[in-house]
Amino acid sequence: METRGLYPAVEPYAAHRFDVGGGHRVYVEEAGNPAGIPVVFVHGGPGSGITPVMRRFFDPGRYRIILPEQRGAGRSTPMGELRENTTWHLVADLERVRGWLGVDAWLVFGGSWGSTLGLAYAQAHPSRVTGLILRGIFLVRRSERDWIYQSGLHNLQPEEWERFVAPIPVAERDDILMAYYRRLAGEDSEVARRCADAWMRWEAVNSTLTPDPGLIASLTADSTVLPAARILAHYAVNGGFFESENQLLDGVDRIRHLPATIIQGRYDLCCPPVTAYDLTRRWPEATLHMVPDAGHSSLEPGITHHLISSTDSFAER
Incomplete structure (x- = not known):
C-alpha cells in the first residue's frame, strides 16, 4: 500500500483578527477552496499556534481550511495572556469564529491538546460538527498529567528528566508541575x-519517536518559549478546567452519532496509547488506527499517512 504524504504547500487566501472579549483578539487563517468542505484545524499546545505545514493535511481543492490560533497563542494577542483563558473560553471562541465565517458546520481536526479541545467543542456544539479526526489523544486526566510531569515518563527518558527537573529544588519535587507554574507565572x-x-525542551523531546533537533529549536525559540510554557502549565495545573477527571469520556454519548477517526502512535511518549484506547472503549463507533512504528508527531510517516487518508475519505464521503 502506498504511504500517503502531505499535500503541496498552500498559502492562505484570507486572514482575520477577531475580538473575542476580555482584551483577547484571535488570529484566523483560511486556505484551500473557499467553497470547499469546511474543516477547522484545532492546534495543540495549548499555546503553540499554527504553522504552514498544518494546511497540508487537506486536499486544497476540496477543503476550506480554517486555522484559528487560540487565546494567547501565535499571532493572537496578547501573547501568553492567562486571564480569561480556559478551555471554555476557547470553545466559545471556536463557536464565534464558525459563526463569523458563515460556516454552518465543520469537520473538527486536532491532535494532542487539539484532540482535547476538539472533543470539548464537539460535545458542547454537536450540531455544528460534521465529524472528527483526532490524533494523539489527551484527556488531561490526573494519571496523564502525572505520567508526563511527575512519575512515569522519567523511566523512559532519564537523562532528559534530569534536565527537566534541574530548575526545581529537590524539596519541591513532590509537585513538579506546581513548582514550575509558580516560576513560569512569577x-x-x-x-x-x-x-x-x-x-519546552521536555515537551519537544517527547513529541517525536526520536529527538528532532529542529523541533527542539522551534519550541525553545526566544520569542515564543515563555508564553507557550506559561499557557501549557496554566492548563495543566488546572486540569484543563474540566469539572471531573472523566468529563470528556462521560460526554462521548453526545457525539457518538458523528463519524470519527482516532489515530494514535503506539510509542507516543507524552500521550500514551491507553488514553486513545479508553476513549474508543466508550466510543465503539469510532475507527481507531494504532500506528505501530510511530510516536506523537503528526509528521511521522505512519501518522501522516492515516491523517491524509482520513481527510481524503471524509471528503469522498
Missing part, C-alpha cells in the same frame, strides 16, 4: 525564562 523574568527553556 515576576522573576530570568527564573521564568530558564524554566521555560527546560519545560
Whole structure:
C-alpha cells in the first residue's frame, strides 16, 4: 500500500483578527477552496499556534481550511495572556469564529491538546460538527498529567528528566508541575525564562519517536518559549478546567452519532496509547488506527499517512 504524504504547500487566501472579549483578539487563517468542505484545524499546545505545514493535511481543492490560533497563542494577542483563558473560553471562541465565517458546520481536526479541545467543542456544539479526526489523544486526566510531569515518563527518558527537573529544588519535587507554574507565572523574568527553556525542551523531546533537533529549536525559540510554557502549565495545573477527571469520556454519548477517526502512535511518549484506547472503549463507533512504528508527531510517516487518508475519505464521503 502506498504511504500517503502531505499535500503541496498552500498559502492562505484570507486572514482575520477577531475580538473575542476580555482584551483577547484571535488570529484566523483560511486556505484551500473557499467553497470547499469546511474543516477547522484545532492546534495543540495549548499555546503553540499554527504553522504552514498544518494546511497540508487537506486536499486544497476540496477543503476550506480554517486555522484559528487560540487565546494567547501565535499571532493572537496578547501573547501568553492567562486571564480569561480556559478551555471554555476557547470553545466559545471556536463557536464565534464558525459563526463569523458563515460556516454552518465543520469537520473538527486536532491532535494532542487539539484532540482535547476538539472533543470539548464537539460535545458542547454537536450540531455544528460534521465529524472528527483526532490524533494523539489527551484527556488531561490526573494519571496523564502525572505520567508526563511527575512519575512515569522519567523511566523512559532519564537523562532528559534530569534536565527537566534541574530548575526545581529537590524539596519541591513532590509537585513538579506546581513548582514550575509558580516560576513560569512569577515576576522573576530570568527564573521564568530558564524554566521555560527546560519545560519546552521536555515537551519537544517527547513529541517525536526520536529527538528532532529542529523541533527542539522551534519550541525553545526566544520569542515564543515563555508564553507557550506559561499557557501549557496554566492548563495543566488546572486540569484543563474540566469539572471531573472523566468529563470528556462521560460526554462521548453526545457525539457518538458523528463519524470519527482516532489515530494514535503506539510509542507516543507524552500521550500514551491507553488514553486513545479508553476513549474508543466508550466510543465503539469510532475507527481507531494504532500506528505501530510511530510516536506523537503528526509528521511521522505512519501518522501522516492515516491523517491524509482520513481527510481524503471524509471528503469522498
